[in-house]
Amino acid sequence: MAIKLKDKTVFITGASSGIGKACAEAFAAKGCRLLLTARRGERLEALALKLREKYNTHCLVAELDVQKKKAIDALVSSIPPAYADIDILVNNAGLALGKSPLHENNPKHWDAMFQTNVMGLLHVTHAVLPAMIERGKGHVINIGSVAGRGAYAGGTVYCASKSAVKSISEGLKHDLLGTPIRVTCIEPGMVETEFSTVRFEGDADKASSVYAGATPLTAMDIAESLVFVASRPLHVNISDMLILATDQSDATTVHRRG
Numbered sequence: 001m002a003i004k005l006k007d008k009t010v011f012i013t014g015a016s017s018g019i020g021k022a023c024a025e026a027f028a029a030k031g032c033r034l035l036l037t038a039r040r041g042e043r044l045e046a047l048a049l050k051l052r053e054k055y056n057t058h059c060l061v062a063e064l065d066v067q068k069k070k071a072i073d074a075l076v077s078s079i080p081p082a083y084a085d086i087d088i089l090v091n092n093a094g095l096a097l098g099k100s101p102l103h104e105n106n107p108k109h110w111d112a113m114f115q116t117n118v119m120g121l122l123h124v125t126h127a128v129l130p131a132m133i134e135r136g137k138g139h140v141i142n143i144g145s146v147a148g149r150g151a152y153a154g155g156t157v158y159c160a161s162k163s164a165v166k167s168i169s170e171g172l173k174h175d176l177l178g179t180p181i182r183v184t185c186i187e188p189g190m191v192e193t194e195f196s197t198v199r200f201e202g203d204a205d206k207a208s209s210v211y212a213g214a215t216p217l218t219a220m221d222i223a224e225s226l227v228f229v230a231s232r233p234l235h236v237n238i239s240d241m242l243i244l245a246t247d248q249s250d251a252t253t254v255h256r257r258g
């Protein structure tokens with residue numbers, strides 16, 4: 001039987017857009033208390049206002065760049081007591097940059113992807129996990145990708161970063177065996193968010209071509225899956241969940257109409 005999520009505290013990274021923002025709404029609808037972080041603080045404020053009005057959500061927002069370890073540690077060590085007992089950590093902040101062959105890549109993009117998708121996830125987890133273990137409860141949900149299951153042309157470094165998210169999730173499950181802490185890796189396929197606009201540095205035509213003629217997943221499709229895994233009975237750990245659009249069969253194979 002599903003467990004109730006009401007009054008659980010959920011810490012979400014990258015809550016200013018896309019999947020993270022949808023997760024905020026989905027967990028708010030279940031009565032959760034939220035700690036929302038991202039770099040764009042004004043977006044978080046607007047989201048918090050909406051969630052307070054719509055769901056009466058207790059919501060704390062904080063600007064956080066997950067590339068900055070010191071800022072992560074400072075934030076986690078100064079969380080007000082009402083939000084400090086984090087039940088669910090959603091490591092969602094992430095990005096892809098560029099889609100050229102590796103030898104034509106801008107190496108600065110590699111840094112940004114690994115520092116965010118891998119090191120950011122590690123540092124946030126490292127900061128949050130000890131208190132979960134001490135309290136004897138908690139759930140770490142990492143957002144991986146279908147890209148972590150097999151590399152594709154033009155996505156070598158992004159795919160490697162998401163492959164790392166998959167391995168980290170698997171390793172963490174081993175490390176936490178014997179504790180009640182649960183670990184899940186959610187691996188979405190094509191989701192229509194700002195992801196492609198960021199990847200193509202604002203080129204709207206390139207971004208929309210990713211979804212052309214197909215029906216992509218929505219951010220809320222993914223958020224509802226997170227609510228599902230988080231609300232399984234405590235003896236159930238959904239370790240891995242690959243979620244594809246019906247119009248997609250792997251990272252690069254998409255059925256397009258017209």
Ligand SMILES: NC(=O)c1ccc[n+]([C@@H]2O[C@H](COP(=O)([O-])OP(=O)(O)OC[C@H]3O[C@@H](n4cnc5c(N)ncnc54)[C@H](OP(=O)(O)O)[C@@H]3O)[C@@H](O)[C@H]2O)c1
Nearest residue numbers: 014016017018019038039040065066093094191193194195
């Ligand atoms: N969309 C897809 O097709 C897809 C598929 C598989 C997996 N994913 C994964 O899903 C996750 C969310 O992506 P999305 O599709 O929702 O894209 P999105 O709409 O661009 O959202 C990305 C979020 O990550 C945050 N972020 C990026 N860099 C950050 C940093 N250094 N520090 C803190 N926050 C940062 C952004 O916030 P700020 O810019 O305000 O900091 C934003 O809230 C990512 O991990 C992505 O790799 C996406």
